[in-house]
Amino acid sequence: MTPTGTTSTDKVLQRRRAGVLLHISSLPSASGCGTLGESAYRFVDFLAEAGATVWQTLPLGPVDDDLSPYKSISAHAGNDQFIDVELMKKNDWLPEGFHPEGDSYHWPAVADTAFEYFLSAAHSLSTERRKAYDIFCIEQAFWLRDYALFCCLKKYHDNKPWHHWQKVFASRDSGALQQFSVDHQQALQRVYFEQFVFFHQWQALKHYANQKGIFLFGDIAIFVAHDSADVWANPALFQLDGQGNPITVAGVPPDYFSEYGQHWGNPHYHWQVMQDSGFKWWIQRITTQQHCFDIIRIDHFRGLEAFWEIPWPSEDARQGWWTPAPGEALLSAIFQALPEVELVAENLGVITVDVENLRKKFGLAGMAVLQFGFDGNAENPHLLHQQEVQQVVYTGTHDNATSREWYESLDENTRSAITDYLFNSSQTMPGLLINAALSSVAKLAIIPMQDLLALGSEGRMNTPGTVGKNWKWQFDWQQVSPSLASELHSAIHRYGR
Template sequence: MIDILHRRRAGILLHITSLPGNRDNGNFGPEAYRFVDFLNSVGVTVWQTLPLNMPHDDGSPYQCISAHAGNTALIDLDKLVDKGWLSRGERCQDCGGSPSFARECLLNHAYYGFKLHATEHEKIEFTKFCIDKKFWLDDYALFIALRKEFNNLSWNQWPERYKSRNISALKEASRRLSTEIEAIKFEQFVFFTQWQELKDYAARHGVLLFGDIPIFVSYDSADVWVHPEVFKLDEQFEMSVVAGVPPDYFSETGQRWGNPHYNWSYLKKNGFHWWLDRIKTQVEMFDIIRIDHFRGLEAAWEIPVSEPTAMNGCWVKAPGHALLKTVFDAFGPIALVAEDLGVITDKVEKLRDDFSLPGMKILQFAFSGGPSNPYLPANLDKNSVVYTGTHDNDTTLGWYRQISEQEQAYVYEYLGQPASSMPYTLIQTALASVANLAIIPMQDILELDTEHRMNIPGTTEGNWLWRFTWDQLLPLHSQRLARAIKLYGRD
């Protein structure tokens, strides 16, 4: 593992959408740069985001339309005004009041503004981008153009010639929709350009960007439409089994995610080419990458598509060792983190340890089961990433208020009866631990309760909407965090 994961560091978990701002979600605009400045000022050297891919209507960054394409909702439109591609105050008609439709309309206006007003250098950069990303961009742009033409229906409901990717039908559609396709490519050009500018700014200020790869992809995605052979589909391109997890801490009936499973025998025979392409995109975007649901690389929970819950499934083996060896052979010592939560076996731990990947330790899970609990501070090891909680947990203050008085007393007794209150007590514990990397959700820094939770696993409504405001960040929060980072040698 490369050195950036061997040094003691502190990080903050915050999705780009959770940044402050005047629009419907946070983006790559001035507030993102201000957040980097804040991180730098308190000694935080890692900013962990959730996936930045294009989500479906539920907003989940773990169910996306593409494993490569960026979420265009994160584009800062004001920067397009500054470039002269969009008029200040420009509005779109007939958008039905939907922010997403309005944004799409304005991006389309910016595309035509680009064609009229871009410099020769900017046009060359766009051309280079399209060539460099051709391995996924051409298919993605055609997929989105057809999806719009078919009223956003899932690709398996398209006319048969498009669903089955008839070559002559796709060639005809590419000609007919050429303008729309180029506009979609332009949106991705803007996304990746703005992200790279933010990444460069973060690097100059000593901040590493920590990304996230959902192990599975959405069935209704460009990936499955373009590469059905990579997934377990029948002759009609339908799923017979879907992914999820069995009953666990988060749900008594498990979680039925509904993603397609991988055809691992094909992937292994093909040298994991699809996965290498996917990793390539993430390596270019991030300094550190988390593999979400890492245990699925050893064995994944398969659920018959007819089952309404995840209770009746089975574990199916995956060639994780061969995949990770291929990844490291191709990319060298990249910084990967294993999200090793859930039902973890000795084989999963061996797969993680064979490649010296840091695992995740969640302090909210630590205070049950007695002194052998692997998440207790005394049981942590250096090569790990410790969290107070993740985006799937309640905020630490919310968690503490919902456990029993007996459990609360045990937490404080174990931690040596500290004088501080929650959530700072757990923040301090994380920062003081031996784990090389300590990550604190922004909600915990701000001392926020359950109302500010980001996600409730197993539910599909009301998630991924949380945003903070700068007036929630008090001088005390910054001062206390900066002091603890320095005190525990994480600066």
């Protein structure tokens, strides 16, 4: 689906654009987690009023206890926490007059009631809705059944990781799974319904955004979580030992984010097995995301050229090594199967000539992050005069400090050098960095919402290499000044975006 007035061949990066980075979880919500409801539609309206034409989010998948969207339990499923209950009530997905216990309108509080109502009222509700549900279950069966089984089995085993389940279930004994499906049929169907609701609400939001001329920019983590439906359902596609433990895990060596490197813990792919299948799993994964987004960023793109292997169970990322990956063969297969897909490469970190050659061979736009540009090196690729047209420029990303926090942490000499580089402007931060990004030659400029709101450390989304405080930031509409949209519109127009 593309914005009204465009054709299926239109590309986001065909012309200069500006957009905003904001994850769904960061939308205002009384439940503590943003949803696909009123605030999401209001945010689309804000973007349209501001002249922005791109909304970038983080991955949409369900998450585990550390809340990281880059460690999802499914490469296909949507996060049910994003389902909006008010929309359910408004559109007759809940019984008339129904109120959940307490003041919470969080999806888990109403999921059982909504599912029971859907089953009992199926004949009195629109037959189109029931038909849409049936079609969804059939079309998404290639991942949906395994995901539902994974969720139900995980609950059955007191939330233990799949490789600690009863052996017949961990090893996917067909007879045991068939009997479990019979015994837990309604629980499985509830998961189907939950995913149907999520994607119904997501597609409605996407349609609204596209009608307003807003493209949706998605993000997929290159790896999936070890304790995920994907690894459990497809163990041959991953490097696992006989007990289901990873042989090596993903991460990165020391870089500007962490002097000790990063230990992500994701199992590595068995690339030869994937290649022998024509990369079917990857093509299906990209297809799911293509239905959700107009443009997709591949996080940690450099892992498609070579990936950092850390021996399991070591927790020290510095003990790893680089291993070649079949990125060229993978991308060839993806573009042959999905010629219209538009991909962006997250080419940050330890980037080699081979990584850049791979990206450029397939015409993928890369990234530039202004916060990384001011190290005193005039050839730094993140500086404005070094940036490329086929590129996405950011003031900062979800892994960075907010631009205000970043600037305030710098020494006076570096601050002076930044002011000098940006034409000795008297404008304050983060406005100065926002205007610099918008002025870039890069086709797409993305500004984190935190920078538009001029937030400091209180607005940080993630600090790589840490756990416990990440992925929880939400903004409040009271933080959005009445003039913000018009001010952003003027800046976007000024730089021809």
